Every structure is written in structure tokens, then in C-alpha cells.
Amino acid sequence: MAETILMKGNEAMAEAAVMAGCRHFFGYPITPQNEVAAYMSRRMPQVDGVYLQAESEIAAINMVLGASAAGARAMTSSSSPGVALKSEGLSYLAGCDLPAVVVNIQRGGPGLGSIQPSQADYFMATRGGGHGDFHMIVLAPNSVQEMFDCAFTAFDLADKYRMTVNILADGVLGQMMEPVVMNSPKMAELPAKDWAVTGTGGKRKSNIVNSLYLKPEALEQTNIERYKRYAVIEKEEARSESYLMDDAEICVTAYGASSRVARNAVDMAREKGVKAGLIRPITVWPFPKGVFLEAAGRVNSFVCVEMSMGQMIEDVELAIRCKKPVAFCGRTGGMIPDPEQVLAAIMKDGRLS
């Protein structure tokens, strides 16, 4: 039977990455993700893996690119300002169709911001986070167990679709401790990495990992092909959790840490007889549009709860094609909304309907 251990979110995710076969971790110190690198620096030597502290986040993501090009399951983690620096590498990873897992334990911004938890990098994560036409798959865990589980999902999806999977968490999820069942899921059947640079051994034509196209027609075609893959992902990989949505009249929505607060507020509203429910996106790209559009046909209004000035709310409005009003409820800068604040937003909206 799988062990249950009390662990910090950052460490649970790091251990799961090792269990998922990650043997190459490249990091750079930044709060509140330091536990990931510290754990990897201890763990990697025990499994003959590579832990390397890079000279910058830029170097770290390019080391990931090199290791991934060479066929490895490679990972880096950082927090908001560091992830911004990685955006160049994220774009090259996309252009080269390379798998990678990149973790963002978000903190308050912009600028140096604060070291407290935040969800203000939603745009950076879901709108590419780098130049050019591309997406990353963005997973948004909301518990230490999910931090653990999503590492397996991240590596499998990255290899399956040959792209970056971004684990978008925050300081709350990274630092809090919860019991984790250390289940190791069955690995997905994945295609062989026959494109990887390994040395030809004089036996095959050389493999080239590249994102440069001299002919714009060729680049356009490559981008169109890539977006066909994205369309499959949007159809098949969007994940969400619905709570008390069957008879809901108000749909509260939140991802990650703020979804825990939102769920409490939904329970409090139910106690007062208000029919609130919760949709929690587990992938924020692809955004679970279908679930929202379907809910829009039944509920009177939405309340979007975020630890930002309001970023995911744009995806909610797009998903429901602005059919119903969407209110925003949030704190920013490293502040966390409390259930009473969310409850107040629900009650205000409930009265509107």
C-alpha cells in the first residue's frame, strides 16, 4: 500500500517528479519555491540524477532545453520574477517542440513585489509567457496531494504532446503541510523520443532540434500544425472539478489556493440557504470552457475569486460568452481573500439575481 506522509507542497511535488522519472533539475534560488530546489539537491544524488544550481533562471531553463533535447525528463522551478526570466526559454521550448516541466510558485507582483502567495501570473502562464504563437499546458493544483499528483500528469502530458507543462501554484500550496498518499500512477504509454540528440553513432542521419525557419511559409505551416495539436489538447485535456453545481444558482469559480477559500464560502452560503456552487479549473490552459458554458445556461451569475486584480475572470467571461454577469472578488499583492469576503460577494450577487 502507498505510504501516507505529512509533507510540504513543494517537497511533495519534487518527490513526485523524481518518482515520475525526472533525473534532471536545474534551479535558481527564489522564495517561496526554495524547498523544491533544496529537496532536489538532496534527492537527485540518491537516484543518480542531476541537480544543478544555475547562474540564473535564464540559464536554468536553457539547461532544461538542452537536457530535454537530449531526451531527458527535465524540470525547473521558480517563482514569478524568475519565471518571467524564463519566458525566452519557454518560447524556444515551444518552437523546438520539446517537453519540459516548469513550476511557478507564484508570489505578489509586479516588480520585486512580495514573497507572499499570489495568482497574478495567470496571464503570463495562460497567454504563452514568451514571444510568438504558442501555449503551455497549465496545471493548477489546490492541495498538497494535488501538488504531488500533478507532477506525474505534467511529465506525461509534456512527453505526450512535446510541450511545456507549467505547474501554476503559489506560496500557500508550496509551503503548507498536508498528508500525502504517495501513490505512483501507472505511466502513460508514450511515443519514443527518436528525435532526441544522443549522437548518431554513425548509424542514422543527424537529429536537429531547432526553432529557426528561413521561409515564413514553412514557419506558418509548423505553427498551424502545432495549433492542431493544441486543438486536440483543448478538447481532451481540460480538467475541472464541480462542487454543488447541480442545483446552483450562483457559480463561484476559483483555481488553486483561492479555490479552497471559495469552497468554504460556498458552504457558508448554502447554510444561509443561498444555492451557490463552485467550478474549480484544474487546467487553466486549456481552460475548461465547456463546463462554464453549460453552467451559464443554468445559473444566474458568476463570482470569480482570485489572488490578483482579476485575470482568470477574462477567461470565464469568454467561456460563457458574456451570457451572465461575472462579479470579481479578490485580494492582491500577496494578500489572501477570506471566506467572509467571498461570502459577501456571493450574497450581494445573490440579491441581484
Place this chain on the structure above:
Amino acid sequence: MKTIFERTPALSDAVTHYCPGCTHGIVHRLVAEALDELDLTGRTIGVAPVGCAVMAYNYFECDMVQAAHGRAPAVATGVKRTHPGSIVFTYQGDGDLAAIGTAETVHAAARGENITVIFINNAIYGMTGGQMAPTTMPAQVTQTSPYGRDVSKAGYPLRVSEMLATVDGARYIERVAVNSAANVKKAKAAIKKAFANQAAGNGFTLVEVLSTCPTNWGLDPVKALDWLKDNMMPYYPLGVYKDGAAPEAGGEA
């Protein structure tokens, strides 16, 4: 019929896009010959830069990765750490290596990363049309130093080999030139030595090659070779800057 000269197998038969008289092509051939003569080509993985050599991935018959501007040593690190038994080299210009990629270069050396860097110093940004580089000579006219490089405002050229020779992790650092047949021979010997060091697991090796950019220097190919000799060589003396192991951990006993 007797074959007296042929393409070395590590060099592909693609027509390069380099300008007539550019010495990039010579250095490509030296790298390919060194790999073939040491019988390393089959386990070699190259990393191409951003610069005129960006399409080096088409010119070498080995596995290749094209890196972002300046990041080749970081990419090479990821490759090498995945396949420690492979031979990994980067091929980088002076803008790529000594401006935007300075940190990646210095730290790959500091880590003693077991890779080989082929560093093309042509005192200019070639690909973008001839802007001032960190290695541009004092008073040299470029597109962005139209009155000549004024060191009081634009600073001084960077001597990369000298700088890296102070780094303990660097194993072998040599500066060569490809302006004459004799120097081309020495350049090849240096490149071979660098790869041999890597194959022996000795750590970071870099060969700086003084090279020409006739197009952006505004000189014909022969005059460009002379300009290299008269202007670059005095400032960038040829020679071995480092050849030996890093000091023992813990320092002097």
C-alpha cells in the same frame, strides 16, 4: 585517379550561406576534421548559436541543437549532463558569447563543464549587419560606432581567453587565428587538443579563433586578413592561456 582532397565526413555537403572570404567556413572545416580524426563524430552533439553560424546545424554531420542568443553553454550543459559520454561543443560568435551570453560562458567554465566552446572573435556583430561588439577594437568604425569605438563612452574590448584563464574550472584555453596557412594549422591543433581534453573528461575547454568579417569590415577578403593581423593580434595575443587541471579542492596543503 588519386584523390588529393575531399570533404571530411563530419562536414555536410550543404552549401554554406557565409559571405565570400568569410573565415567561418574554415573554422567549420577545422572542427569537422578534428572530430573525424579523433573518431568522435558519431558521439558528438553540437550547439549552434544565434549569429552568422546560426545554421551550423545544417553544416555538421552530427546531432545539433540550435540555442537562443548567448545560451549555448547552458544548452550544452543540459545535453552533456544527460549524455556524459558524448562530445558536446558550442560554436559561438563574440556577441553571442561575450555580450548576451557572458554569464552562461563564465559559469560553464566555472563549473568545469566538460564541453568545448569554439569562440569566433571577429570584432563585430556579423549577422545583424555590423554593429559594435564587446570585442570591437578601440576606434573601430561599425554601424553603431560610426565615429569609431570611443572607449571613454563605449568601454574597452573584452579579452575573453585571458579572463577565462583565471577561472579554476577552465582546463584548456587557447587563442588562435585563421589569417594564414600556418595559423590555420595551429588553430586545428588547438581545436583537436580541446576535443581530446573533453574526451578524456578533463573539463571546460575553449578555443578563441580570431576571424574575419570582410562584409561588415568593408574590406576585401585579403585585406581583411591583413586587418586581423595588424589590428586584432596586437590586442588579442595568440597563445595558450590555460593548460592544466584545476587546483585541488581545499587549496595549498
